Amino acid sequence: MSRDSEEETDVLENVAEVIEGLTKDLQELYQFRDMFFENHPIEMAKEKNKLVEEKKNALVEKFEAIDVDTQIPFSLRAQFLYMKGRCYNINPTYDSRATQCLSKAVKLNPHLVDAWNELGECYWKNMNVKDAKASFEGALKHVGTIFFRLIYCFILIHLLTHFILFLQERNRLSLRCLSIILRQESGERKLKEASAAILKSVELAKEAVAQDIKDGVSWTVLGNAYLCQFFMVSQDPVTLKSCMSAYKQAWMDPVAKGQPDLYYNKGIALKYEEQYSEALENFEYACRLDPPWEPPKQELARLSQYLSSADELVRTKGKLKGKKLQQMVQSIDKKMLGVYGPGTFHTFGARRDVTLELVRMSELQEGANEGKVILAKVVGSIHSENAVPFTFAVVDESMECLCVTVYNWADGRGAIIGDCVCVPEPRLSVHKGEQPRVKYNFKSIRVNNPMMILVNGKRVGRNQFACTKVTSTYEIH
Incomplete structure (x- = not known):
């Protein structure tokens, strides 16, 4: 066979x-x-x-x-x-x-x-x-x-x-x-x-x-x-x-x-x-x-x-003592408005010839604040394993404390305690939540392009801009 x-x-x-x-x-x-x-x-x-x-x-x-x-x-x-x-x-x-x-x-x-x-x-x-x-x-x-x-x-x-x-x-x-x-x-x-x-x-x-x-x-x-x-x-x-x-x-x-x-x-x-x-x-x-x-x-x-860190940073105003905080606020110089000072014109998106009015942070409304600009002192920042966004807290003459979240800022860059920061047309958000892991309640201003802000009167340089990177995960289960 x-x-x-x-x-x-x-x-x-x-x-x-x-x-x-x-x-x-x-x-x-x-x-x-x-x-x-x-x-x-x-x-x-x-x-x-x-x-x-x-x-x-x-x-x-x-x-x-x-x-x-x-x-x-x-x-x-x-x-x-x-x-x-x-x-x-x-x-x-x-x-x-x-x-x-x-x-x-x-x-x-x-x-x-x-x-x-x-x-x-x-x-x-x-x-x-x-x-x-x-x-x-x-x-x-x-x-x-x-x-x-x-x-x-x-x-x-x-x-x-x-x-x-x-x-x-x-x-x-x-x-x-x-x-x-x-x-x-x-x-x-x-x-x-x-x-x-x-x-x-x-x-x-x-x-x-x-x-x-x-x-x-x-x-x-x-x-x-x-x-x-x-x-x-x-x-x-x-x-x-x-x-x-x-x-x-x-x-x-x-x-x-x-x-x-x-x-x-x-x-x-x-x-x-x-x-x-x-x-x-x-x-x-x-x-x-x-x-x-x-x-x-x-x-x-x-x-x-x-x-949790953002909530604590804002709530304690960077844990700075009252006298030190008062001195920092009093040292805010309107010259630090730089290119955003009175009488200057700017382009934001499709809007041209925009003039900016200096306001206190306590006067900001939730959402866009067109035609407004704030000037404040940095009182602390968040050091985290994930550096995106770079987050720091600021206080101005109103003694209001807010977080500023800056995206696309190159590693190793950022503002430090005592710096004077100017943010045009700040977009304000309110973050509040209570979950088993964390309880938080703070306000923040989001900045997508670091070159839009001024640090100590100077615009952040193009060399400090770096696109945020993210990794998505897909597993075959």
Whole structure:
């Protein structure tokens, strides 16, 4: 008897039913993971990985009980190996067994797009960005190859439109993962190249969303891409608005809604917008969804400490004694208004020939204070692990104390105690919150461009301007 004949005799008699059953079991396993918080209280978050692992191990036993080389016909081996690798790959950590199965699957069938995508995720978990990128690009390449080979047949049977939609659905994972990789690689490139990579990242994420506008994970990736564009390319408020809109769309999908990444990255954006209460809530919720995950814990601790420090700095006026504080305030010289002094004209956005009126900080209104300028003394600053924004407190003749948050100020720069600071058209915000971790109540003035303020009568130099950088996080759970 020939070897081929021997193999044929070992093939499972009901192989089609076995494959169908394993496919159903695999779908149920991933649904159990992805919809966990739709069916379980958030208090069970600590048990999620353990419960998923138990179900995975039970399914792994079914896969490992089958000898792929003898019991599965050659025509189905690539699909079987893909499914087996996907089962191994459900863990948030790298599993070399998944890589082995998926590598064999794409060798047996290079056009198996799902296997390329799954292999890319394996490499990504193993911090092998180069091979992950190659895998996702391979998936896109083979989708195109399949499309052009079969397009003629589908035209003949009038199903081309349905087939295009089918291919697109299978393709969005490649697009969004490439979007993530491009953003990660941008940190190692020169500014011009990095900007181009980030903009390309946004386009890929948009394309992924277009494949299925109900896919919340794609919306999350798009939100992250916009967030990166805002910080690394141009701080256009419209971009940040698009970012928050994408996160809102992501939240409508039960799968994305249960992912801590969504809340962590949204918290980063909210923190920059100085919507502190909402930022704290999002970091807190990310911690509850994935208790072992460290980034949201760190951000929650940093922001809580920052708010506590800001509250204390303003409340105690830098802990300066009354006499010392009085001397500082009395030494404020209107000559320090410099270019913002009486009789001068300025351009703010679309408004030209604007004159400024010196007012006390106690006269400021919440929101924009157009046509106003303040002059005050620095009484203290906040030293934090995260230097963005550079934050200091000022006091003027009204003895009111406010925080000034300055973004895009180069590391090592900033105002020190005793400096006289002039801020034109100050935008005032009131921050008040009471949460288990922190209680705070203070006012602040936000400055996005440090070159708009004067320190001791002199404008901050262009050499002290540096774009704020932020890191968004996306993990495959």
